[in-house]
Amino acid sequence: MTDQKKILDLYFLDARARLIDIAAFMDRVDRADGGDDFRYDAFRAALKALESEKQDRARKVLLAFSDPTEEPIPVATTKAACGAWPGVENA
Numbered sequence: 133m134t135d136q137k138k139i140l141d142l143y144f145l146d147a148r149a150r151l152i153d154i155a156a157f158m159d160r161v162d163r164a165d166g167g168d169d170f171r172y173d174a175f176r177a178a179l180k181a182l183e184s185e186k187q188d189r190a191r192k193v194l195l196a197f198s199d200p201t202e203e204p205i206p207v208a209t210t211k212a213a214c215g216a217w218p219g220v221e222n223a
Contacts, residue, residue, distance in 0.1 A: 154179075174216035
């Protein structure tokens with residue numbers, strides 16, 4: 133196992149830059165007009181998963197965007213993925 137200092141030396145600046153990008157994205161969304169959006173709700177849920185002290189944060193982030201249902205839908209309603217599950221009320 134690699135020690136923390138080596139990991140931080142290799143990846144800290146990249147992670148820092150991504151975090152700044154995320155903050156800028158959120159600032160733009162918050163300044164814009166419009167109502168609630170399931171994608172942004174999923175995004176914020178994924179951010180909450182990062183607060184966990186456990187080592188399964190990546191799994192929790194992926195699950196925040198995932199469709200939890202087990203039954204396949206009969207027909208696709210769009211031609212492209214949107215990156216987050218709209219939920220039952222938005223389907």
